[in-house]
Amino acid sequence: MGDELRRVKRxxxxxxxxxxxxxxxxxxxxxxxxxxxxxxxxxxxFAVGRDNAVCVTAVCVILLTGGxxxxxxxxxxxxxxxxxxxxxxxxxxxEISDVPKGEHASVRITNFATDNIEALFDRYQASLxxxxxxxxxxxxxxYAILQSQINPHFLYNxxxxxxxxxxxxxxxxxxxxxxxxxxxxxxSISGMGDFVxxxxxxxxxxxxxxxxxxRFGDRIRLVIECPEDEITSRFYMPKLTLQPIxxxxxxHGFKNKGGGTITIRVxxxxxxxxxxxxxxxxxMDEPSLKRLQASIAKETYRTVTDGRKQPSHGIxxxxxxxxLKLYFGQGCGIYISSAPNAGTDIEVxxxxxxxxxxxxxxxxxxx
Amino acid sequence: xxxxxxxxxxxxxxxxxxDGFRLNIYQGxxxxxxxxxxxxxxxxxxxxxxxxxxxxxxxxxxxxxxxxREAATSYKAQLFRFREKSSLIPxxxxxxxxxxxxxxxxxxxxxxHPKENAQMTQIILNELGLSLHPDEPVGRLSAFAMHKIEIVxxxxxxxxxxxxxxxxxxxxxxxxxxxxxxxxxxxxxxxAFLILTQRHEDFASVMDRIVIFHNGCNFRTLPGCxxxxxxxxRLLIGEHYIPTYESAPPDPAEPLPTREVLRISGLSCRHLxxxxxxxxxxxxxxxxxxxDRGQEELIRVLTEGGTYSGSIELNGVPxxxxxxxxxxxxxxxxxxxxxxNTLFENLxxxxxxxxxxxxxxxxxxxxxxKGVLRYLQSEYRDELDGLAADRPLALSGATVYQRRKLTLLxxxxxxxxxxxxxxxxxxxxxxxxxITRSMLRKAADSGIAVLIASSNPMEALACADSIAVLSDGxxxxxxxxxxxxxxxxxxxxxxxxxxxxxxxQY
Numbered sequence: 022m023g024d025e026l027r028r029v030k031r032x033x034x035x036x037x038x039x040x041x042x043x044x045x046x047x048x049x050x051x052x053x054x055x056x057x058x059x060x061x062x063x064x065x066x067f068a069v070g071r072d073n074a075v076c077v078t079a080v081c082v083i084l085l086t087g088g089x090x091x092x093x094x095x096x097x098x099x100x101x102x103x104x105x106x107x108x109x110x111x112x113x114x115x116e117i118s119d120v121p122k123g124e125h126a127s128v129r130i131t132n133f134a135t136d137n138i139e140a141l142f143d144r145y146q147a148s149l150x151x152x153x154x155x156x157x158x159x160x161x162x163x164y165a166i167l168q169s170q171i172n173p174h175f176l177y178n179x180x181x182x183x184x185x186x187x188x189x190x191x192x193x194x195x196x197x198x199x200x201x202x203x204x205x206x207x208x209s210i211s212g213m214g215d216f217v218x219x220x221x222x223x224x225x226x227x228x229x230x231x232x233x234x235x236r237f238g239d240r241i242r243l244v245i246e247c248p249e250d251e252i253t254s255r256f257y258m259p260k261l262t263l264q265p266i267x268x269x270x271x272x273h274g275f276k277n278k279g280g281g282t283i284t285i286r287v288x289x290x291x292x293x294x295x296x297x298x299x300x301x302x303x304x305m306d307e308p309s310l311k312r313l314q315a316s317i318a319k320e321t322y323r324t325v326t327d328g329r330k331q332p333s334h335g336i337x338x339x340x341x342x343x344x345l346k347l348y349f350g351q352g353c354g355i356y357i358s359s360a361p362n363a364g365t366d367i368e369v370x371x372x373x374x375x376x377x378x379x380x381x382x383x384x385x386x387x388x
Numbered sequence: 389x390x391x392x393x394x395x396x397x398x399x400x401x402x403x404x405x406x407d408g409f410r411l412n413i414y415q416g417x418x419x420x421x422x423x424x425x426x427x428x429x430x431x432x433x434x435x436x437x438x439x440x441x442x443x444x445x446x447x448x449x450x451x452x453x454x455x456x457r458e459a460a461t462s463y464k465a466q467l468f469r470f471r472e473k474s475s476l477i478p479x480x481x482x483x484x485x486x487x488x489x490x491x492x493x494x495x496x497x498x499x500x501h502p503k504e505n506a507q508m509t510q511i512i513l514n515e516l517g518l519s520l521h522p523d524e525p526v527g528r529l530s531a532f533a534m535h536k537i538e539i540v541x542x543x544x545x546x547x548x549x550x551x552x553x554x555x556x557x558x559x560x561x562x563x564x565x566x567x568x569x570x571x572x573x574x575x576x577x578x579x580a581f582l583i584l585t586q587r588h589e590d591f592a593s594v595m596d597r598i599v600i601f602h603n604g605c606n607f608r609t610l611p612g613c614x615x616x617x618x619x620x621x622r623l624l625i626g627e628h629y630i631p632t633y634e635s636a637p638p639d640p641a642e643p644l645p646t647r648e649v650l651r652i653s654g655l656s657c658r659h660l661x662x663x664x665x666x667x668x669x670x671x672x673x674x675x676x677x678x679x680d681r682g683q684e685e686l687i688r689v690l691t692e693g694g695t696y697s698g699s700i701e702l703n704g705v706p707x708x709x710x711x712x713x714x715x716x717x718x719x720x721x722x723x724x725x726x727x728x729n730t731l732f733e734n735l736x737x738x739x740x741x742x743x744x745x746x747x748x749x750x751x752x753x754x755x756x757x758k759g760v761l762r763y764l765q766s767e768y769r770d771e772l773d774g775l776a777a778d779r780p781l782a783l784s785g786a787t788v789y790q791r792r793k794l795t796l797l798x799x800x801x802x803x804x805x806x807x808x809x810x811x812x813x814x815x816x817x818x819x820x821x822x823i824t825r826s827m828l829r830k831a832a833d834s835g836i837a838v839l840i841a842s843s844n845p846m847e848a849l850a851c852a853d854s855i856a857v858l859s860d861g862x863x864x865x866x867x868x869x870x871x872x873x874x875x876x877x878x879x880x881x882x883x884x885x886x887x888x889x890x891x892x893q894y
Contacts, residue, residue, distance in 0.1 A: 292451040359607075
């Protein structure tokens with residue numbers, strides 16, 4: 022913000038009621054005199070004659086000019102006051118654009134006021150939208166919290182009972198799926214913390230595949246290529262990073278194909294862990310890939326756009342990407358490449374950590 | 389196992405070339421970047437060696453982030469770019485080429501004695517299993533040996549990444565295998581190789597990973613163990629796939645004439661001994677020498693003459709090859725594919741064609757007039773796809789595929805009796821090779837006899853009706869493709885791996 026704007030702000034200090042009490046009658050008197058003078062002029066012209074017409078006209082012009090001048094000054098002050106108010110509001114809301122220099126003061130002030138009113142309205146509208154979205158997300162989150170408050174032990178015990186009954190009645194398939202579900206929910210819901218070892222995450226993916234096999238049978242194949250257990254059990258990663266991606270392979274890669282192979286390759290470098298999840302499913306064409314890449318790269322996932330719902334497969338990937346970026350910063354996240362009818366590669370990248378990273382506490386949490 | 393990531397690029401964009409491209413290379417890895425002809429994948433090498441600056445991108449070296457401005461300098465210090473034109477000085481010995489250049493980079497080595505240079509070079513050559521003498525002048529070496537020395541020099545200069553563009557396409561399998569062995573040894577020492585190629589199947593035995601590059605971004609990345617040539621071709625070609633020309637089945641009512649066009653009897657020269665060969669009307673014969681010597685010399689003799697003994701007959705008349713043998717005047721066309729094409733860049737495509745077809749077309753229609761264009765377009769509609777008669781563009785606007793068609797077409801429309809082609813499918817991607825094969829087949833079906841010289845069995849099998857196998861300058865056997873495959877199980881396996889996928893998908 023420049024010196025010019027500060028000067029304008031100083032001038033725009035309200036003068037109080039005395040100022041208004043003097044100015045308004047003054048303008049009113051000047052205007053009244055002007056009107057009376059116009060009447061006299063007409064009288065002089067048509068009733069008295071034309072001898073004093075020039076004098077009367079001159080007086081009228083002077084009075085009218087005085088009135089207009091006073092009115093302009095008043096308008097100017099009003100603009101200045103309006104500018105100052107907008108300035109204060111803008112300062113409070115967001116950064117403000119500089120007043121353009123090199124123009125006449127009145128033009129400058131008018132442009133400044135007009136621009137900032139428009140900007141203010143835009144910001145106000147954006148703020149309303151954001152508030153609406155935040156409220157929507159808060160409601161969704163609240164709903165999720167309410168859902169998760171179902172006693173998880175009840176769920177585990179029920180599944181364990183199911184497994185027991187299935188074994189008693191010699192239905193091993195049901196026993197297996199009940200066990201897999203029980204493990205899946207324990208892993209997903211229980212308080213293991215945000216981080217698990219790479220091995221635990223891979224085991225959870227295997228468990229998820231056992232559940233999906235119930236639906237897809239042997240049409241699904243999972244290949245995991247990773248270093249020896251002592252490395253995968255030593256390093257940590259965010260929980261539930263791989264499962265949503267593998268789930269995407271099922272619901273989008275194999276939806277119409279009915280089956281295929283998912284390959285998970287884990288590579289450890291000195292500083293990073295790279296996990297590539299590839300499927301030989303349907304893949305996607307270039308425009309779809311670009312849309313997906315753009316949607317997962319956004320900081321906030323827009324649930325509703327132009328009244329149409331976004332494709333659902335972006336949500337899980339967006340969520341994983343944002344969590345990785347929040348935990349580890351830029352340079353980490355997920356990267357997608359795909360070709361139509363030729364499968365999809367999703368690469369997950371995050372730094373190596375031989376102990377669970379400590380998530381920095383927010384100020385309000387500390388207090 | 390924990391790997392070391394040498395280099396990484398993310399979201400690299402360069403308008404018209406790259407759009408969100410990403411690449412990472414590990415130490416000691418051979419990474420193949422497969423693309424189509426004309427895909428401008430070489431811009432990646434340009435970015436790495438600092439000659440082109442991308443608009444956007446994130447860069448890492450040894451897993452440390454780099455600022456975009458410093459990325460080019462940092463990468464350049466780590467890499468050696470292998471170009472078609474050798475960087476070796478022919479007048480200098482191998483040791484001088486390797487170490488004298490290093491002294492320019494490091495003042496410490498200025499005082500190194502030439503003998504010590506030679507000793508160090510000998511140690512390196514022995515270590516890498518190269519049977520070369522350090523004092524041997526580079527100018528005397530074969531192209532294959534020079535390539536080996538160039539790689540050794542790159543590593544001696546401290547390069548951790550060697551970029552190789554498509555420069556080994558014309559090499560026979562045996563030479564490529566030797567170069568791959570050298571690469572593997574260097575990979576064990578931690579050197580990484582980035583191969584930018586349109587002939588990915590040539591590198592199947594050596595690749596650790598393959599990235600399929602299409603439309604300026606990554607399509608898929610596959611580990612070497614999952615590589616299938618047919619699948620990669622299908623990814624690359626995509627919607628560009630075109631139906632290929634196949635000969636109509638022979639009509640028993642009208643058997644093809646079996647008149648001899650070319651008859652070579654007892655031909656002997658430097659690399660050929662007592663060669664006897666005949667090529668008939670409408671036949672494609674391939675002279676295959678896997679040692680990459682005799683077949684090239686045969687083409688040279690037929691187009692340029694030189695020192696030879698024996699007799700050559702063309703259409704039953706003795707033929708003495710001379711400097712202008714390969715011209716429409718003699719009824720012999722000599723198509724050259726090596727090093728791009730033989731078209732004139734400053735001329736339009738009809739002008740390029742008319743240069744060769746002047747004699748044949750002048751009595752039908754006025755040259756370069758609309759009549760010629762119409763004639764060409766109606767006669768060669770398939771070959772001239774996309775080239776409009778009403779707007780004859782300069783060659784700069786033509787694609788790689790259109791150029792290849794024009795290169796062949798300019799000889800075909802001149803109506804030769806015999807067409808000589810040296811390694812027609814040794815360069816370019818699968819689509820370019822298919823175009824070449826189809827056009828040669830169509831030319832043969834129109835009555836032209838075609839003689840192909842090749843060192844690659846796959847190339848011979850793709851194009852030829854019969855294969856004359858040369859060994860030590862002599863014709864060992866003349867076989868049909870099926871017989872050749874039966875006698876060469878290794879080639880059979882290669883063919884199966886390439887066919888896997890592409891045949892099934894289309």
